[in-house]
Amino acid sequence: MKRILFTQIQGNSTGYIALLGWLGAFVAAALGAVYFMEHNGHYVTGMNNQIVWGMPHVFAVFLIVAASGALNIASISSVFGRVMYKPLGRLSTLLSLALLAGGLMVLVLDLGRPDRLDVAMMKYNFKSIFAWNIYLYTGFFAVVGVYMWMMMERRMNRYTKIAGTVAFIWRLALTTGTGSIFGFLVARQAYDAAIMAPMFIIMSFSFGLAIFILVLMAVSNGTGRPLGDVLIAKMKNLLGVFVAAVLYFAVVQHLTNLYATEHHGVEAFILSDGGIYTGLFWFGQILIGGLLPLALLYHPTTGKDRMMIALAAAMVVIGGMAQVYVIIIGGQAYPLSIFPGYEVSSSFYDGIVGSYSPSLPEVVLGLGGVATTLLIVAIAIKALPFLPATLADADIDPHYVEPEPEPEPEEADSDDEGEEAAEAA
Amino acid sequence: MSDTTFNAARRRLLAGTAALAGISVAPGIRLISTAEAAVSGPASAKNRWGLLIDSNKCDAGCTECVTACKTEQGWTGNDRPESDPQWIRKVNLKDNKTGATASLPVMCQHCEHPPCVDVCPTGASMKREDGIVLVDKHICIGCRYCMMACPYKARSFVHEDVHNQKQHMPRGKGTVESCTLCVHRVDAGGTPACVEACTEKAGRDAMVFGDLNDPASEISKKLAKHVTTRLRADLGLEPGVHYSGI
Numbered sequence: 001m002k003r004i005l006f007t008q009i010q011g012n013s014t015g016y017i018a019l020l021g022w023l024g025a026f027v028a029a030a031l032g033a034v035y036f037m038e039h040n041g042h043y044v045t046g047m048n049n050q051i052v053w054g055m056p057h058v059f060a061v062f063l064i065v066a067a068s069g070a071l072n073i074a075s076i077s078s079v080f081g082r083v084m085y086k087p088l089g090r091l092s093t094l095l096s097l098a099l100l101a102g103g104l105m106v107l108v109l110d111l112g113r114p115d116r117l118d119v120a121m122m123k124y125n126f127k128s129i130f131a132w133n134i135y136l137y138t139g140f141f142a143v144v145g146v147y148m149w150m151m152m153e154r155r156m157n158r159y160t161k162i163a164g165t166v167a168f169i170w171r172l173a174l175t176t177g178t179g180s181i182f183g184f185l186v187a188r189q190a191y192d193a194a195i196m197a198p199m200f201i202i203m204s205f206s207f208g209l210a211i212f213i214l215v216l217m218a219v220s221n222g223t224g225r226p227l228g229d230v231l232i233a234k235m236k237n238l239l240g241v242f243v244a245a246v247l248y249f250a251v252v253q254h255l256t257n258l259y260a261t262e263h264h265g266v267e268a269f270i271l272s273d274g275g276i277y278t279g280l281f282w283f284g285q286i287l288i289g290g291l292l293p294l295a296l297l298y299h300p301t302t303g304k305d306r307m308m309i310a311l312a313a314a315m316v317v318i319g320g321m322a323q324v325y326v327i328i329i330g331g332q333a334y335p336l337s338i339f340p341g342y343e344v345s346s347s348f349y350d351g352i353v354g355s356y357s358p359s360l361p362e363v364v365l366g367l368g369g370v371a372t373t374l375l376i377v378a379i380a381i382k383a384l385p386f387l388p389a390t391l392a393d394a395d396i397d398p399h400y401v402e403p404e405p406e407p408e409p410e411e412a413d414s415d416d417e418g419e420e421a422a423e424a425a
Numbered sequence: 426m427s428d429t430t431f432n433a434a435r436r437r438l439l440a441g442t443a444a445l446a447g448i449s450v451a452p453g454i455r456l457i458s459t460a461e462a463a464v465s466g467p468a469s470a471k472n473r474w475g476l477l478i479d480s481n482k483c484d485a486g487c488t489e490c491v492t493a494c495k496t497e498q499g500w501t502g503n504d505r506p507e508s509d510p511q512w513i514r515k516v517n518l519k520d521n522k523t524g525a526t527a528s529l530p531v532m533c534q535h536c537e538h539p540p541c542v543d544v545c546p547t548g549a550s551m552k553r554e555d556g557i558v559l560v561d562k563h564i565c566i567g568c569r570y571c572m573m574a575c576p577y578k579a580r581s582f583v584h585e586d587v588h589n590q591k592q593h594m595p596r597g598k599g600t601v602e603s604c605t606l607c608v609h610r611v612d613a614g615g616t617p618a619c620v621e622a623c624t625e626k627a628g629r630d631a632m633v634f635g636d637l638n639d640p641a642s643e644i645s646k647k648l649a650k651h652v653t654t655r656l657r658a659d660l661g662l663e664p665g666v667h668y669s670g671i
């Protein structure tokens with residue numbers, strides 16, 4: 001099997017510059033939106049005292065969940081020893097860090113007092129899952145950063161497995177923490193379920209891999225690097241498994257809730273009479289995010305078509321956003337049950353489904369988080385050798401059939417400026 | 426609210442009201458002591474302040490407690506009911522089966538085990554030794570996790586600039602607030618404004634305030650005599666507010 005050569009992208013094409021310009025413009029617009037919201041106060045958003053977490057939280061939670069999932073590809077090679085994924089490890093860690101950065105940016109900028117971030121960093125209430133998450137997130141940057149370095153620095157390569165294992169465990173903890181933000185909310189009918197944490201982990205697998213596939217296809221296309229069919233087929237099969245698992249968890253989540261009479265109200269709300277939330281659940285989460293991509297990925301024809309695989313991955317992303325929207329906003333819209341058995345009314349919207357429609361600044365802030373993620377990736381792949389020069393099957397598939405199979409991998413030796421070699425096995 | 430007003434309010438607070446004199450309690454909370462602290466004494470675990478609300482005496486048409494709270498604490502809104510704060514509200518109930526109706530005020534229930542305090546990342550949401558649950562507006566980052574955690578919808582996020590702040594009650598855009606059980610009055614030996622208004626303005630006597638730890642207090646005697654309810658008692662949060670008649 002051949003040695004894998006990692007190279008930077010040249011990054012002087014008009015397309016690349018234009019991409020940076022667009023992404024930069026989105027980030028700038030997001031900062032403008034933040035200024036607008038913080039200056040006027042949150043009343044200019046769609047949020048209110050009934051729905052206190054809005055669109056920015058949907059983006060932030062989605063990105064943070066996807067961040068840990070994007071690390072999967074690296075874990076599969078370092079922790080589970082799948083040689084074929086090894087050339088993708090660097091990009092996987094990079095994307096993972098970039099997604100987390102984008103998500104946290106949105107989360108922090110939507111605080112009522114983002115200027116008090118220092119307070120959040122200095123004062124901890126150790127009973128708060130939010131406070132643990134601050135550790136989990138900062139720790140993730142450190143752990144994955146070290147892991148990335150072990151992969152990229154040849155002398156450190158032998159520690160890759162141990163660093164990868166630590167990162168893998170950390171990411172499980174991180175997603176558990178994110179899921180628990182909701183799982184521990186005893187007050188709300190829609191949350192307060194232990195299944196939230198494992199469900200978030202499986203969601204992270206799926207969303208993270210879908211984004212990884214899209215980014216990988218985009219950079220391969222954009223930089224003219226070959227991308228082999230075998231690799232694509234492996235990743236799309238894996239995505240199919242994850243998508244099916246997310247569906248399975250959604251079924252279990254709702255079935256267990258349906259079993260408990262006290263949850264019938266909220267279940268009926270999400271599943272049948274919740275208006276937009278019901279629509280997002282069935283059409284967004286289940287159909288676009290689940291059944292259709294599964295069909296595309298496993299159909300004998302579309303399952304071999306790259307455009308269709310990309311479409312399926314994009315659908316997983318859209319369906320994932322819908323799922324997070326239903327969990328976060330739908331869960332809040334359903335009224336609290338303070339007086340079970342009574343019909344309630346008040347000046348404070350007791351007993352009434354909360355109303356929320358995302359405002360433009362909130363959406364712009366969320367998209368700014370996505371743009372931040374992509375901007376980080378775009379700049380990083382120009383600055384450092386994250387991308388393998390080729391991902392053609394002949395170069396990375398250990399089972400690739402050639403007339404004369406290559407001998408054992410050799411030690412890497414090239415150390416040119418901007419180019420770096422790593423062994424493929 | 427602009428930072429300047431907020432800081433001015435903060436200075437006023439630090440300079441000498443007894444409003445938050447007792448915030449020297451929960452671990453990890455910044456100590457704010459004032460001259461007046463000596464007068465009223467710090468919050469003590471000897472007391473457990475609470476309310477008893479008799480919905481039989483309350484009337485659906487009466488909102489004196491709400492008005493009194495607004496006036497006392499200055500949370501009048503901007504005619505945007507969805508985002509304006511409400512520290513106390515009147516809830517009207519109708520029994521689904523029998524059709525019987527009741528009306529009662531709902532505010533922060535000052536739980537013994539407040540979920541808002543558990544989830545707050547900075548410790549801004551805290552419970553005093555005497556059971557009063559407060560938000561330290563100086564370290565609240567406005568994450569609103571406490572609002573997600575509260576089973577009573579007792580908290581409000583300040584969605585816009587605030588005006589006409591009261592000396593004893595610094596408020597700030599971007600932070601969360603809720604009923605303080607009129608801690609400034611309690612620390613000076615008084616009763617909350619809502620309770621006072623219910624008796625004096627409405628003449629209904631539907632609310633009793635007192636020390637749940639003192640067996641000789643009016644509230645303790647009443648609680649010992651009649652069965653009362655606590656909202657969402659199933660959650661085991663042990664609210665300091667009791668209701669009778671529902």
Ligand code: SF4
Nearest residue numbers: 545565566568569571
């Ligand atoms: S909004 Fe303020 S008081 Fe509430 S949890 Fe967040 S930091 Fe704590």
